[in-house]
Structures are given as C-alpha cells and as structure tokens.
Amino acid sequence: MKTVLITGATSGIGLATAQLLAQNNYRLILCGRNAEKLAELEKELGAQTAITTLEFDVRDKEVVAEKIKNLPADFATIDVLINNAGNAHGLDPIHEGSIEDWDAMMDINVKGLLYVSHAVIPQMKERKSGQVINIGSTAGKEVYPNGTVYCGSKHAVDAITTGMRMDLNPYSIRVGAVNPGLVHTNFSEVRFKGDSERAEKVYQGFQPLLPEDIADVLHFAISRPPHVNIADLTVMCTAQASSKVLNKD
Ligand code: 8X3
Numbered sequence: 001m002k003t004v005l006i007t008g009a010t011s012g013i014g015l016a017t018a019q020l021l022a023q024n025n026y027r028l029i030l031c032g033r034n035a036e037k038l039a040e041l042e043k044e045l046g047a048q049t050a051i052t053t054l055e056f057d058v059r060d061k062e063v064v065a066e067k068i069k070n071l072p073a074d075f076a077t078i079d080v081l082i083n084n085a086g087n088a089h090g091l092d093p094i095h096e097g098s099i100e101d102w103d104a105m106m107d108i109n110v111k112g113l114l115y116v117s118h119a120v121i122p123q124m125k126e127r128k129s130g131q132v133i134n135i136g137s138t139a140g141k142e143v144y145p146n147g148t149v150y151c152g153s154k155h156a157v158d159a160i161t162t163g164m165r166m167d168l169n170p171y172s173i174r175v176g177a178v179n180p181g182l183v184h185t186n187f188s189e190v191r192f193k194g195d196s197e198r199a200e201k202v203y204q205g206f207q208p209l210l211p212e213d214i215a216d217v218l219h220f221a222i223s224r225p226p227h228v229n230i231a232d233l234t235v236m237c238t239a240q241a242s243s244k245v246l247n248k249d
Pocket residue numbers: 136137138139147180181182183187243
C-alpha cells in the first residue's frame with residue numbers, strides 16, 4: 001500500500017484526490033490549515049483506508065518540518081508527495097496589486113511548496129524511490145493580464161518542477177506537474193476575497209473542469225508502473241483553449 005501526502009487536502013482538488021485515493025487503497029497523510037475539516041476527513045475516509053492528518057500552513061517552515069519529521073511510524077515512509085496547496089489572491093493590474101496578496105501567492109504557491117518538498121525529499125533520496133507531483137496551472141504556461149503575480153508564482157512552479165526532475169534524476173525519483181485550467185472549486189472565491197457572485201461568474205456559460213477530473217489524472221499519474229513518469233500534463237475543459245480563449249454560451 002503506497003503512502004501519499006497531499007497538501008491542501010481539505011478542499012477542491014486536494015479533497016477530491018483524497019477521496020478518490022481513499023477508495024483505491026492508498027494510505028493517506030492529509031495536510032491543511034483547517035483542523036476541524038481535517039478531523040472530519042479523517043473520520044469520513046478513515047473507514048476506507050489508513051489516514052493521518054497534519055495541521056499546518058505550508059508557509060510555516062518550522063512546523064512543516066517538525067510535523068513531517070514526527071509522523072507516526074506507519075506513515076513515515078512517503079511514496080508520493082502531491083504539492084497541491086495553492087491560492088490566487090486578487091486579479092489586478094500590477095500597479096494596483098496589493099503587496100499582501102503578492103506575499104500570500106509567492107509564500108504559499110512557491111515557498112510553501114519548497115518547504116514541504118524539503119521535508120519529504122531526503123527520505124526519497126535515501127531510498128532511491130519516490131514521486132513528487134506539483135500542481136501547476138495553465139497560468140504556469142502562459143501569462144494573462146491582471147494575473148501577473150499569480151502567473152509568476154505558477155511559472156515558478158513550472159521551473160521548479162523541471163529543475164527538481166533533473167536534480168532528483170540520479171535517485172530515481174519521479175517528478176512531474178499537473179497543470180489544470182479552469183476548475184470549479186473555491187479558487188475564484190478566494191481570489192475575489194469571498195465575493196461569491198463574482199466568483200461564480202467565472203464558471204458560468206460553460207462546463208468547467210471539476211476537482212474530480214483532476215483527481216482522476218493524479219490517480220492515473222501515481223498508479224503508473226515505476227518506469228513511467230508523467231512529467232508535465234496540462235488539463236483544460238473542452239470549452240477552454242487557453243487562459244483567455246473560452247467558448248461560452
Ligand atoms: C487556475 C487557472 O485560469 O484561473 O490556476 O489561472 S486560472
């Protein structure tokens with residue numbers, strides 16, 4: 001039974017992935033900031049598979065390192081790391097952007113991913129096996145107006161994934177990225193700071209991806225035989241052709 005650590009596991013893509021992997025016999029380490037949701041998840045999915053949860057904010061590097069280091073013995077060997085925690089904050093031209101929003105995106109999407117990776121990779125290197133999947137974005141492949149810093153953070157994820165794959169190549173550690181386009185999650189609600197009406201409009205007039213669609217892709221990626229690495233996969237809904245080309249009703 002493989003052990004999979006998922007960050008940002010309490011909502012969206014992370015949650016759908018946790019639910020799918022629980023049904024498919026993976027041992028899960030679910031990480032997130034919301035203790036209550038983590039406890040609910042542990043109860044809900046604990047009936048299906050072995051679960052432990054880690055409450056942390058990926059920005060807290062000491063806490064991240066400490067909690068991963070002190071995992072219970074049954075969960076100490078991590079076969080797969082899914083760096084999923086990520087957020088967008090604001091959608092503004094660069095001259096109107098907020099420094100707090102920029103900090104949040106860079107700290108969570110880029111530095112948080114690095115902190116968790118730093119805590120997990122050494123044991124994979126030691127064993128000469130393991131898999132890291134970073135959740136990128138179409139925003140890591142092309143830049144769109146007003147998304148400058150978010151796109152910058154996801155381009156960083158793209159570059160970091162490529163570099164990680166090279167650096168970890170001698171240790172047979174598989175590294176890849178899954179880059180979703182528009183997925184119907186609370187992503188836009190967070191981006192627009194709780195303005196649900198504006199958030200919902202983002203997904204109106206076409207069928208966006210659902211978190212379950214990306215969970216399927218992640219399950220596929222981690223269930224490949226050891227010689228197969230899904231290195232870089234961009235997934236869009238049929239209505240989307242690029243960040244700004246969308247076939248809406
Ligand atoms: C999410 C996709 O188009 O909002 O990463 O940047 S988009």
